Amino acid sequence: MDVGLxxxxxxxxxxxxxxxxxxxxxxxxxxxxxNVLNLAHGSLYMLGAYLGITVVVYALGxxxxxxxxAFLVVPPLVGLVGAxxxxxxxxxxxxxxxxxxxxxxxxLILVFDDLVKMVWGAxxxxxxxxxxxxxGLRFGVYTLPLYHVILIVLGLAVFLGLWAFFxxxxxxxxxxxxxxxxxxxxxxxxxxxRVFVSSFFLGSLLSGLGGISAGPLYTASPGMGTDIxxxxxxxxxxxxxxxxxxAMAGSLIVGVLRSLAISFYPQLExxxxxxxxxxxxxxxxxxxxxxxxxxxx
Amino acid sequence: MVTRREFLGMLGGGIVxxxxxxxxxxxxxxxxxxxxEMAGKLPGVPxxxxxxxxMWFLTGKFGTYGDMAKKALQLAVEEINASGGIxxxxxxxxxxxxxxxxxxxxxxxxxxxxxxAEFLIGIDSSGDVLKLAPVVEKDLHVVTVITHAAxxxxxxxxxxxxxxxxxxxxxxxxxxxxxxxxxxxxxxxxVASIGPDYAYGYDSWAIFSSxxxxxxxxxxxxxxxYSKLGTEDFSSYIDKMLAYEPDLVFSSLWxxxxxxxxxxxxxxxxxxxxxxxxxxxxxxxxxxxxxxDGNVPSKAQVWGSGRYWFLYPPHDVWPxxxxxxNKFKSKYGEYPxxxxxxxxxxxxxxKAAIERAYVMKGAWPGQDDVVAAMEGLAIAGPxxxxxxxxxxxxxxxxxxxxxxxxxxxxxxxxxTDIQVFDFGEVFPAPGQTAVxxx
Numbered sequence: 001m002d003v004g005l006x007x008x009x010x011x012x013x014x015x016x017x018x019x020x021x022x023x024x025x026x027x028x029x030x031x032x033x034x035n036v037l038n039l040a041h042g043s044l045y046m047l048g049a050y051l052g053i054t055v056v057v058y059a060l061g062x063x064x065x066x067x068x069x070a071f072l073v074v075p076p077l078v079g080l081v082g083a084x085x086x087x088x089x090x091x092x093x094x095x096x097x098x099x100x101x102x103x104x105x106x107x108l109i110l111v112f113d114d115l116v117k118m119v120w121g122a123x124x125x126x127x128x129x130x131x132x133x134x135x136g137l138r139f140g141v142y143t144l145p146l147y148h149v150i151l152i153v154l155g156l157a158v159f160l161g162l163w164a165f166f167x168x169x170x171x172x173x174x175x176x177x178x179x180x181x182x183x184x185x186x187x188x189x190x191x192x193x194r195v196f197v198s199s200f201f202l203g204s205l206l207s208g209l210g211g212i213s214a215g216p217l218y219t220a221s222p223g224m225g226t227d228i229x230x231x232x233x234x235x236x237x238x239x240x241x242x243x244x245x246x247a248m249a250g251s252l253i254v255g256v257l258r259s260l261a262i263s264f265y266p267q268l269e270x271x272x273x274x275x276x277x278x279x280x281x282x283x284x285x286x287x288x289x290x291x292x293x294x295x296x297x
Numbered sequence: 298m299v300t301r302r303e304f305l306g307m308l309g310g311g312i313v314x315x316x317x318x319x320x321x322x323x324x325x326x327x328x329x330x331x332x333x334e335m336a337g338k339l340p341g342v343p344x345x346x347x348x349x350x351x352m353w354f355l356t357g358k359f360g361t362y363g364d365m366a367k368k369a370l371q372l373a374v375e376e377i378n379a380s381g382g383i384x385x386x387x388x389x390x391x392x393x394x395x396x397x398x399x400x401x402x403x404x405x406x407x408x409x410x411x412x413x414a415e416f417l418i419g420i421d422s423s424g425d426v427l428k429l430a431p432v433v434e435k436d437l438h439v440v441t442v443i444t445h446a447a448x449x450x451x452x453x454x455x456x457x458x459x460x461x462x463x464x465x466x467x468x469x470x471x472x473x474x475x476x477x478x479x480x481x482x483x484x485x486x487x488v489a490s491i492g493p494d495y496a497y498g499y500d501s502w503a504i505f506s507s508x509x510x511x512x513x514x515x516x517x518x519x520x521x522x523y524s525k526l527g528t529e530d531f532s533s534y535i536d537k538m539l540a541y542e543p544d545l546v547f548s549s550l551w552x553x554x555x556x557x558x559x560x561x562x563x564x565x566x567x568x569x570x571x572x573x574x575x576x577x578x579x580x581x582x583x584x585x586x587x588x589x590d591g592n593v594p595s596k597a598q599v600w601g602s603g604r605y606w607f608l609y610p611p612h613d614v615w616p617x618x619x620x621x622x623n624k625f626k627s628k629y630g631e632y633p634x635x636x637x638x639x640x641x642x643x644x645x646x647x648k649a650a651i652e653r654a655y656v657m658k659g660a661w662p663g664q665d666d667v668v669a670a671m672e673g674l675a676i677a678g679p680x681x682x683x684x685x686x687x688x689x690x691x692x693x694x695x696x697x698x699x700x701x702x703x704x705x706x707x708x709x710x711x712x713t714d715i716q717v718f719d720f721g722e723v724f725p726a727p728g729q730t731a732v733x734x735x
Contacts, residue, residue, distance in 0.1 A: 005540040012532040122360045124553035126589045131564035141539045143566030148532075218529040219557040219587055223358055227527065262522075262533035263540075270525060 008142045009259045015148045017255025018155030019214045024232035024239075025162060025247045026206030032242030033179040033199040036090060037098070039105040041232070042225030043112035044204045048078045048211020049220045050120055053127050056216075062128045067216075075209040082204020083197050090200075109225065116222045124221035131216075151213055155251075158206070162244050175199055179242075234277045240287025249288055339384050341660035347386040349647065350393070350414030352405060353445070353636075354421050357396040358527075359552075361583055362421050362445065362636050367392065368629050369637035373644040383648050384655055390418075390644075401425050402432055409437050416667075417441040418643045421636075423448035423497065430460045440650070440667045442643040445636055447604075449500065452690040453725065454734035459664065461671055463646050463683060463691040464639040465604040468730060470577040471501050473602065473695040473718040475508030478545065481716070482573050487517045489543035489571075491534055491558070493550060494523035501549035501577060504731045519543060524554070531558045535565045544572045551578035556587035559599065568594035575599075579700065579712070580606045582634045586709040590702040593710050599700040601712055605638035605680040609696045609715050621679035632707070633679070642678035646685070649676050684720075688727035692720040 027041045051074045060066030085108070093100040134146040166172040178185045178195040186192050210228070218224070235254050239246025254273050261268040268275075284290060351370065355363035374388050382388055391412060393404040408414040417439055420426045426446035433441050434457065443451065443462040452462055478485055488509070492498025502521045509516060519541045522534050535558075538546060546567070550558050555576055562568055578584070579601025593599075612619035621641065625633040633641075647667075654662035654670035662670065675684040683693045698712025725731070 002540055005536060008536040008539075009533055012530070012536060015532065016530055117360075122364070123583050124556060124587045126556060126560065126587045126592070128589070128591055129560055129564050132591060136564065136566065138566070141542060141570055142536055143564070143569075145564045147564070214529070217561065219553045219560070221358070221553050223527075224529070227529065259533040263537045266522060 004140050004142065005263060006260075008139075008144075009263045010256055011144060011148070013256030013259030014152050014252075015217075015255075016259060017251040018151045019210050019217075020228075020231060020235055020255055021155045021248055021251035022158060022210035022213060023207050023228055024235040024251055025158070025244055026203035026210070027229075027232050028236040028239070028242055028244065028247045029162075029206070030199055030203035031236070033175055034196055035098075036101055037105070038090070038203075039102060039229060040085070040108035040112060040225075041105075041203070041207050042227075042229030043109050044078050044082055044207040044225075045211040045214070045228050046112065046116060046220070046222070046225035047081060048074055048208035049127065049215035049218075049224065050116055050125075050211075051077060051208075052212035052215045053120075053125055053220055057128060064130070064133055067130050070212055071209075074212045075205045078208025078211070079201040079205030082207070083201040085204075086197050086200035091196075109229075112225070113222045120220075120222075122222060124219045127215040127218070127220055129216050147216065151217075154213065158209070159244070159248050166244070171198070231273065234273050236287070237277050238280045238287060240289035243287065243289040246287050246289035339655075342384045342386060342655070343661060345386070346389045347383055348412065348414045349388065349390045349416045349418060349644070350405070350408030350412065351390050351417070351419040351640075352393050352395050352401070352408075353419045353640075354396045355392060355394040359421060360396065363392070363394070365583075365634045365636040366419060366444070366640040368625070369633065369641040370644060372624060372628060373641045377644070377648060383651050384661075388644070388648075392419075395419070395421055395425060402428060405429060405432070406437065409439055415439065416647055418640065418647070419444055421445045423451070426451050430455055430457065433459050438664055440647070440664055440671065442646060444639040444643045445604075448496065449504075449725075449730040449732045450734060452688045453728060453730035453732070457689040458668060461646075461685060461689040461691070463643045463678075463685070464635075465680075465693065465695065466690070467497065467501055467577065468504050468725060468732070469692075469695050469718075469720065469723040470602045471504035472508050472723040472725070473697060474505050474547070474575050474577055475512055476718060476723065477600065477697050477716060478509055478573075478575070479512035482545065483513065485513065485516060485545045485573065487519070487541065487543040488545045488547060489519040489522075489538040489541050490547040491522045491524060491531075491538070491550060492548065493554060494525045498523050498549050500732045502547065505547055505577075507731055524550070526554065528554060529557065531561045532565060534558075535562055535567050539565070539567060539570060542570065546571050546574040548574060548576045549578060550576065551581070552584060553587060555579060555581075555584045559588050559594075560592045563592050563594055568597035568599070571597050573598050573600065575601075575697075577602045579603065580635070580696070580698065582607070582632055582709060585700075585703075585711070588700075588710055590704050590710055593700055593702050600697050601700055602695060602697045603635050605633075605635040606696055606698065606712055606715070607632045607638075607679075608711065609698070609717075610681045615681060617677045618679045618681075638679045642676065642680070642683060642691075645678065646671070646674065646676050646683070646691075650674055686724075686727055690724075690727070692724050694719050695723050 023045050031037050052070045055070040056062055056066045093104055130147045131145040136143040136145040174190055175195055178192055182192055235250035236247055239250030257272050261272050353363035353366045354360055370390050377388050420443050423446045441460045444464050447466040449466055449468040490502050492502055580603030607622050610618055650667050650670040654666040658666055671685055675682055681693050683691045685691050695718040697716045699714040701713045703709045703711045
């Protein structure tokens with residue numbers, strides 16, 4: 001086996017894992033705290049990419065500063081959109097049951113796809129590549145673009161940040177408590193509605209961050225949220241629904257194995273993710289990290 | 298392989314010349330009488346409008362194709378109706394959405410049986426065209442002009458009567474690709490490839506690689522790679538190519554996939570390591586826009602082809618193209634994509650065939666008369682003279698051009714250094730294809 005190629009493919013897998021983690025951690029967080037499976041989570045990822053294009057390309061002309069501004073401004077904006085969705089629409093489905101949530105959030109996917117078409121058009125749009133000014137590191141025939149390295153670091157930093165937030169800060173602990181027992185937390189004087197809207201804000205922000213991180217690598221098009229939501233769903237099922245650590249483990253497994261499959265067993269590229277998912281469901285239906293941070297009673 | 302001379306012999310050079318001249322006349326004609334003035338003046342011509350039914354992807358992921366077609370149809374219909382319609386009949390085109398996947402055949406049937414469309418045009422998907430052709434042939438019996446779907450099987454594996462294809466299909470482009478490599482880059486030793494993971498990707502590689510093996514027997518070829526449509530991340534494919542150290546990459550990716558691949562290949566340094574990259578689908582303005590001037594590689598040569606390129610034939614030698622490009626640009630503010638050119642030509646092909654049949658018959662022609670008039674017809678389209686062969690395939694020359702920055706003259710990258718392959722060199726003879734029919 002070609003060791004250089006193996007290393008290059010692991011690296012490629014880690015880049016994809018990093019983006020998968022940003023999106024799936026948001027998905028699992030919202031599910032863990034609120035028991036809402038937001039199918040439109042991928043649309044917020046798309047929104048992150050498109051808003052990023054607007055800031056980087058149209059407003060600020062693709063300079064390094066433009067990327068910095070976009071990374072600071074776009075994720076909170078997407079977070080606000082998510083919070084707004086929770087307040088206006090998703091909240092109304094809580095008394096109605098999960099099938100209504102799925103219907104509503106599936107409908108939102110279609111609405112977002114059409115909104116993107118109305119604002120940015122149906123054609124795919126190129127998000128300029130920051131590697132043009134960042135460059136890359138050479139290893140033999142392979143190039144590791146610096147932006148890819150930054151994404152891996154970003155994924156890791158967000159993972160550590162989330163861990164610290166939920167285990168060390170008061171707000172984080174309240175969020176976990178609200179997931180465990182809503183009534184007791186309410187009885188102790190915490191405004192649970194605020195906890196819910198905050199977790200939607202944070203979860204959506206992460207998806208928006210995933211979108212703006214992925215944008216410069218890929219090509220933006222309406223419907224780009226569909227693939228990522230399918231893979232993110234596989235990730236959180238593998239890792240354990242509601243578990244941040246599980247989202248990380250699932251992202252690493254899916255990202256790296258997919259990349260290795262392309263190089264060494266191309267026929268397995270798509271199927272491998274779902275084979276692993278099925279295997280995990282058979283052996284440990286709660287996922288690899290079956291004890292989520294957001295434990296429910 | 299048919300030589301150009303044999304080919305013209307088959308067609309009858311005289312008819313070609315006559316029809317090219319005639320078609321040129323139509324396209325460039327000054328404003329003639331209006332349909333109202335012409336209506337009822339020609340004996341045997343009905344007075345009601347002539348209805349054509351069209352189908353493209355109008356919505357969804359591939360909705361841009363319908364948009365391109367609509368723009369061109371609007372242009373063609375305006376021009377034709379402003380100069381007397383077709384034999385005095387005003388032309389009306391109604392469209393249905395190919396993205397309505399469950400109802401493709403029902404919608405086609407509806408257009409013919411309920412909405413009384415006399416002719417059909419369009420169809421983007423190769424799968425759809427292979428399902429549709431038998432229905433038209435056995436059941437609907439209306440002349441149908443295909444403008445996009447590119448499977449060789451349509452015309453090579455079917456005995457067609459009512460169905461014609463005016464647009465270039467994939468095989469001649471891939472044959473020309475092999476010739477381009479053999480003629481211009483004979484130093485190529487190792488070839489890697491990637492294509493979309495469905496029939497087109499596999500066919501395209503089979504045609505290119507089998508032709509290249511004949512022309513440059515010493516070339517080594519890597520196991521071909523296939524990615525699913527809409528792949529976002531090509532990094533793993535690119536590194537696998539790099540491990541093989543090819544000097545030429547053949548990519549049959551199209552649309553957003555082609556643009557994403559080029560962009561990621563730039564940042565992964567692929568174009569610093571390979572000398573050439575060929576993509577038979579690169580000559581599409583939507584793809585070139587998505588690539589952007591910033592991703593045009595400076596070291597490797599990237600070459601592209603397609604069904605039509607707005608700068609070929611050159612505007613000074615082929616005024617039909619110049620007129621089409623200028624009208625399209627001033628009306629829609631962009632250079633015409635290939636689907637626009639083929640859709641536009643399809644309407645004019647129907648017009649020319651109906652008129653030819655009318656002159657032969659002296660009365661409004663039936664479907665079989667139009668079929669007879671279409672066979673051997675030649676028409677001056679924006680892509681050059683298009684001759685309709687006995688197998689109902691429109692044939693015209695194939696171009697390959699090198700990717701270059703568009704600035705300052707064009708808003709997106711362009712193809713330059715155009716190499717032309719005459720149709721006799723690159724179209725398989727009627728009924729022949731390198732692809733297996735079953």
